Amino acid sequence: MKNYKTMVLSNQEISPGYYRMRILAPGFGASARPGQFVMFRVQTSLPPLLRRPFGIFRTGFLPPDCEGQPPKEYLELLYKVVGRGTNIMAGLHHGDRVEVLGPLGRGFDPGNPAEEKILVGGGIGLVPLYMLASHLTKTSSVRLLMGGRTREDILAVTEFERLGVETYVSTDDGSLGEEGLVTEVLKRKLEKFPGASVYACGPMPMIEAVQRICAERKVPLQVSLEALMACGLGACLGCVVKGAGHSEEIPRYLCTCKEGPVFRAEQLDWARMGEETGYCEGCKS
């Protein structure tokens, strides 16, 4: 966990509105675990004031510029342009100064190697699943169920396949893969693999549906949540989510940045989850 004052290596649009950014980050990979995130400072001047949280898509090494030098370690983000900060990010180029605070939070628990693993990703929610998959495929059989509104929201599928992950795509409009919701695919897969563990990341309505499906079938589930964050360190208490057993009288708040962003489903208060999302009201309608 460190504040990397570093620079952009590359930043490319990979699908309309989606970008992939590589950032120089020596030593980052050794400390990062699947499901963790970073707080990204869009530019060294203000605005925007606050950093933006992004999942770690992957880490890796680039060949050095000159022979004899060590390879350059990078951190890769995959992001969707939605507002002010991500709009500025989309305009960054090689060499631009940025700051990355991380790796932060608690990642996924890899679980029992013997079990089947089903990863469920919605849109940009696939980000933390890639690093997870690259770990899990070493020992387990891994399936990825990817959902999106349209084909343009389906990203990096080939990269998952290259890891040996069996991939199922569904889109709301049928423009890629099956037409329909990813949760329908999940139901079918769970019929076939009732002993599987599920790992999910995506929009809240999807996460809630996945939770219901897993709870009904008593399938172990880990979810990665989003929340508005100021510090990313457990200091501001801006990012809390209601924990299991939460009530007005005995409130149980958990920090998404520190106790999450990955939670076991049992840790959370699902009944009250939908009430307070706020930051993505837009995407719920």
Add this chain to the structure above:
Amino acid sequence: MKNYKTMVLSNQEISPGYYRMRILAPGFGASARPGQFVMFRVQTSLPPLLRRPFGIFRTGFLPPDCEGQPPKEYLELLYKVVGRGTNIMAGLHHGDRVEVLGPLGRGFDPGNPAEEKILVGGGIGLVPLYMLASHLTKTSSVRLLMGGRTREDILAVTEFERLGVETYVSTDDGSLGEEGLVTEVLKRKLEKFPGASVYACGPMPMIEAVQRICAERKVPLQVSLEALMACGLGACLGCVVKGAGHSEEIPRYLCTCKEGPVFRAEQLDWARMGEETGYCEGCKS
């Protein structure tokens, strides 16, 4: 007078910390008079919040990109990097979007063609004098006395010479031209040309010294002043300067943006001038 929503054509460092920016501005030249200025919006997003005032160095035409097209009219600024806004400006490139409000204010009165004209410029204060010189040289004999701290503050001298202006340079450290103050040169010239008219622009201490010299010798003087500005249009009343006859009881404030920036020396209250400059306290010490 118009708000040009336009773009940068070029932006070059011409001396350490001094830049020359050309901005596309069709039709601008026809309406601009020597001594007028523009309110420049550094970038179309905020910050900085307020526009920055800059003198019009010159206007001109660039050859078109393709044959058959009309030539491109430009407005040229010459500016010194001093703070936040000018720092951002220094980073602008061809094609960057900017906004220019102008031409604004009252420029120089060309005066009687028969008279000798002496222009006195201090540092970046030479900016409005160039366009003035290019008008005056058509009918009068024109001399430019340029002062600066060091050789790096002496700009565009060859351009004045190309207009046929006789140029005298002095620097505080003697690194270019004569060592000493430009006002000493002025005294000598006024001995030689007692019937001359003087036009001055530069830091307030220079302007004040020029005023004393001209007042003693009853030489007509026009000065171009700087002031902190918000609107540039006479609406906010932020940029006022004390007019002749000003007193606590009968205050006579003039708007630098609208009644100036060029004033005849008689319009102003020189006794109280130094008291309230504020924006350039730094350069007075």
Add this chain to the structure above:
Amino acid sequence: MSSETTKASQSVTGPRLAVNIAGIEMKNPVMPASGTFGYGEEYAPFLDLENIGAIVTKGLSLKPKAGNPTPRIAETISGMLNAIGLQNVGVDAFIKYKLPFLREVTTPVIVNFFGNTLEEYGEVAKRLSDIPEVAGVELNISCPNVKKGGIVFGTDPKAAAEVVSLVRKNLAKPLIAKLTPNVTDITVIARAVEESGADAICCINTLTGMSIDIKTRRPRLANRTGGLSGPAIRPIAVRMVHQVAQTVKVPVIGVGGIVRPSDAIEFLIAGATAVQVGTANFVDPGIMPAIVEGIEQYCIEEGIDDINELVGSLQV
């Protein structure tokens, strides 16, 4: 039949943006904030004055007023400080020299004014009372009462009520009271001015601030302190407009940090019937018509036929 068609085709041209503030009919809810638009004429080269809801003048006093020494303005982070000190030509010179230009425009003219004593407020009101071109007045009560040891009229509910009552008595035109945000509880002042006869409430004026040049160790403003305006203060202004709109029955005009259409819409949702644009006029002299267009666009996208549906539509 043909007139019917015209009506129908008019109604499909777009949402209704007209609002009524205390009897002043405005084409749309966007007008300048006092002191940022001169006397209207200064901005005429950059926008069609017919396209804004109203024109609000620089604050006037009984006698011409010199204002403060310079420097009078300082840029801050996302805002600016001003200590103009209410320099103005005085009400008589306004009527004589500035009003004739405004006579040519059909857009309603709201005259902002202030006094340093109760009597001055009353006297200015009288002089404006039978000028037909004045559609309404906006009372700036953020001024210190020189007779009462400098306590600011607008920070004391009693003093605020007194001023409003007096002006109400001297003037039969729509009366807008403009409140200062430098108070513990703006709803107390809002209630006081409503009860004393204000037909509408405008909030907010500037927040008192200060900025220091660390090189010279002097205040950036000759007056030491000044009024903070611009985007920096918007969240405070939205809060106060919402509080006031919840408290009073008269319409509220929202002002403070509006630079984009979405900012204006935020105020309308919070409870403002109209908005004023201040500092943003300096940034872009053509901004008001652009804000009107942006509001219209939003209404179309959101299926709002009449802007008044939006007013106070906050979901809580």
Add this chain to the structure above:
Amino acid sequence: MSSETTKASQSVTGPRLAVNIAGIEMKNPVMPASGTFGYGEEYAPFLDLENIGAIVTKGLSLKPKAGNPTPRIAETISGMLNAIGLQNVGVDAFIKYKLPFLREVTTPVIVNFFGNTLEEYGEVAKRLSDIPEVAGVELNISCPNVKKGGIVFGTDPKAAAEVVSLVRKNLAKPLIAKLTPNVTDITVIARAVEESGADAICCINTLTGMSIDIKTRRPRLANRTGGLSGPAIRPIAVRMVHQVAQTVKVPVIGVGGIVRPSDAIEFLIAGATAVQVGTANFVDPGIMPAIVEGIEQYCIEEGIDDINELVGSLQV
């Protein structure tokens, strides 16, 4: 002789940055603002806690407090709104679980706390009174008094005085009163808390603000309103710090929108003996030591041997 040499060589290493706030000796005038630095531990990976003037904890209450529903934060232009609702572990859990970490650091620890009733304030003070690791306390009086119909302690000079007197009685440690800026005249409150025994005054807390999502037409905060912090409020904070420093004899701690060394210096010149850095910790967790360095650099450039020379050195 050799010890003399050491002394001399120490004095040439740089300007003296140490300040004393009500008996709390600080290496330098920079400390975190309550609620933006957790309980210290959260930031330990990013800075050496020995290098800041003091550590100020998240506000504590008698019992653990849940805080508000989410969303609790919203970014605004050059600022942020927060409605955390003072979520905290409670004073006892703090002493048991959070203090042991702070025991390892020599930097003085200032505990910020609040209550919803007078009695709660008194009780927390008692529990902290004989904890040796607590160098001093900071009283947050920006909370509504549940017993008195929700009126905020810090907006009423009497209520503010009562709280401070009670805590003063229950606690022999340095006592800092932290004031809310949401008042008509902050000097009245400052005088009241000084007279009731506050050893220092910290200002300002956040300004109440609101932000609305125009798509959903809902407040961005579940609590509707929240506290505005960050660079946007700095001019207001500087003004209030200056006013308070002119009014009281006790030292003043300046807070509000500091993101750069020059901002901290501005507060010192305005009259603050020390400063707190809040929101900026979120932007850059290593910012406080950088601000200390920047202040040192400024002192060297300006020929200031002792930071206390700078305090209140405004030229007017």
